[in-house]
Amino acid sequence: MSGFDKVVGSYEEAMAGLQDNMTVIAGGFGLCGIPENLINEIKRKGTRGLTVVSNNCGTDEYGLGVLLVDKQIRKMVASYVGENALFEAQMMSGELEVELTPQGTLAEKMRAGGAGIPAFYTATGYGTPVGEGKEVREFDGQHYILEEAIKADFSIAKAWKADRYGNLVFRKTARNFNPMAVTAGKISVVEVEEIVEVGELDPDEIHLPGIYVSRLIQGSFEKHIEQRTVRAT
Amino acid sequence: MALTREQLAQRVAQEFQDGYYINLGIGIPTLAANYIPEGVEVMLQSENGLLGMGPFPREDEVDSDLINAGKQTVTMAKGASLFSSADSFAMIRGGHVDLTVLGAFEVDCQGNIASYMIPGKLIKGMGGAMDLVAGADNIIVTMTHASKHGESKLLNECTLPLTGKSCIKRVLTDLALLDIADGKFILRERAPGVSVEEIVNLTVGELVVPEHVPEMTFV
Numbered sequence: 001m002s003g004f005d006k007v008v009g010s011y012e013e014a015m016a017g018l019q020d021n022m023t024v025i026a027g028g029f030g031l032c033g034i035p036e037n038l039i040n041e042i043k044r045k046g047t048r049g050l051t052v053v054s055n056n057c058g059t060d061e062y063g064l065g066v067l068l069v070d071k072q073i074r075k076m077v078a079s080y081v082g083e084n085a086l087f088e089a090q091m092m093s094g095e096l097e098v099e100l101t102p103q104g105t106l107a108e109k110m111r112a113g114g115a116g117i118p119a120f121y122t123a124t125g126y127g128t129p130v131g132e133g134k135e136v137r138e139f140d141g142q143h144y145i146l147e148e149a150i151k152a153d154f155s156i157a158k159a160w161k162a163d164r165y166g167n168l169v170f171r172k173t174a175r176n177f178n179p180m181a182v183t184a185g186k187i188s189v190v191e192v193e194e195i196v197e198v199g200e201l202d203p204d205e206i207h208l209p210g211i212y213v214s215r216l217i218q219g220s221f222e223k224h225i226e227q228r229t230v231r232a233t
Numbered sequence: 234m235a236l237t238r239e240q241l242a243q244r245v246a247q248e249f250q251d252g253y254y255i256n257l258g259i260g261i262p263t264l265a266a267n268y269i270p271e272g273v274e275v276m277l278q279s280e281n282g283l284l285g286m287g288p289f290p291r292e293d294e295v296d297s298d299l300i301n302a303g304k305q306t307v308t309m310a311k312g313a314s315l316f317s318s319a320d321s322f323a324m325i326r327g328g329h330v331d332l333t334v335l336g337a338f339e340v341d342c343q344g345n346i347a348s349y350m351i352p353g354k355l356i357k358g359m360g361g362a363m364d365l366v367a368g369a370d371n372i373i374v375t376m377t378h379a380s381k382h383g384e385s386k387l388l389n390e391c392t393l394p395l396t397g398k399s400c401i402k403r404v405l406t407d408l409a410l411l412d413i414a415d416g417k418f419i420l421r422e423r424a425p426g427v428s429v430e431e432i433v434n435l436t437v438g439e440l441v442v443p444e445h446v447p448e449m450t451f452v
Contacts, residue, residue, distance in 0.1 A: 029281045029282075029300075029318065030304040031304075032281070032297065032298065032304070033298065055318070079358050079359060079361070080357060080358035080360040081357060082356075082357030082358065083304075098356075100350075100359060102361070102363035102364050103318065103322065103360050103363075104322025104325060104363075104364030105322075105363075105364065107317070107318040107322050108319060108322065122326065122367070123368070124326065124363045125363050125367070126398060127345075127395055127397070127398030127399070128395040128396060128398065129394045129395070130363060143398075160298075172283075172298040172299040172309075173281050173282050173298060173299055173300055173301075173315065174298040175282055175315060175316070175318075176281050176282050176318045177317070177319075178317070180317060180319050225297050225300075226300075226304040227303065227305040229289045229290075229305040229306050230289055230290055230291060231289045231290070233291070
């Protein structure tokens with residue numbers, strides 16, 4: 001690495017410094033746009049006691065779900081965890097702590113974390129279990145709860161294309177939580193399908209500037225589909 | 234006769250107005266996209282980050298990078314746009330979506346909705362439902378009027394953990410279309426062949442029955 005060049009040579013290097021009991025934010029929605037090789041590297045490293053923040057926790061076989069097999073996750077912050085039997089079993093037995101967070105609140109917590117906003121008010125969750133114990137304020141006759149931003153020791157994300165400076169372009173709905181995830185990590189690691197030379201991306205097409213990216217690596221992806229739904233004609 | 238899933242979807246689609254941006258929840262709400270009235274143009278929002286959702290893809294169009302909020306593969310309609318989940322929920326929370334349709338376990342006559350959690354049983358999470366009900370003014374809840382065991386899902390007070398407080402104004406069940414106002418359900422329409430008595434018997438929450446309750450009509 002030199003200057004603004006963020007490219008690292010191996011997945012081991014990409015996740016260097018990740019230690020037990022750290023907090024990791026992961027981009028992705030379901031199995032779409034997940035940093036699958038970075039997740040696999042965490043599995044290989046065997047890091048334990050992790051707090052993982054991501055919309056979902058993968059499936060039994062793919063995505064963040066693979067970190068459940070060896071019980072590497074101590075706490076999961078997510079909005080929806082319905083696709084994973086192992087997850088439910090570990091949650092029920094108390095081995096895995098779960099903080100259910102509304103999807104939009106989760107996205108905004110990451111955005112705020114990366115943008116230096118410590119907390120924000122939202123109507124989402126007022127009067128529900130999510131709002132319990134949180135400060136309530138009224139603005140224009142409506143109730144809002146105070147939600148705190150999320151930051152992480154590491155964030156891991158997947159983009160489609162990048163230049164060597166880490167300027168990122170996402171593809172279709174694989175963008176989802178990835179841009180916010182990148183911004184909210186002290187060390188943010190991004191894997192992409194293609195790295196191009198600096199200057200090859202039109203500055204107008206860049207979705208997220210490289211200033212947010214610490215490390216960049218090119219990988220190959222399986223991109224599993226959870227619900228393959230087609231029409232006949 | 235209670236409405237079929239298709240009829241529920243059809244009745245929901247009758248609420249679609251020209252130029253509406255609409256978020257359809259998983260299940261019956263999603264089916265409503267098949268019954269968009271003629272001459273009405275709507276744009277479907279998928280909260281993971283797509284505005285202008287098209288139909289399911291043909292086999293050769295399947296793209297693992299293009300899914301809806303139910304994680305199903307989809308296509309994009311003409312005029313579609315893509316964005317992050319933070320932008321997507323800015324649209325939702327900011328009240329820019331004209332109509333939200335979603336399912337529920339229970340609704341009560343205070344407009345409270347419970348849809349995401351049965352303690353000790355089902356652990357899934359709320360996904361985007363809490364944001365959707367908090368941000369939208371125009372929400373239709375679709376569900377069966379009663380459980381398989383004949384227990385009403387239209388209550389005086391929800392028994393399950395809430396998804397949203399005082400936010401629901403319209404409920405479509407397999408038996409009836411009801412509004413919620415001033416702490417009461419108001420019976421607006423009944424499913425073809427379903428009597429007012431039947432609906433009254435299966436509604437626990439306070440219910441106002443107007444003199445005339447028309448049957449729903451389907452084209």
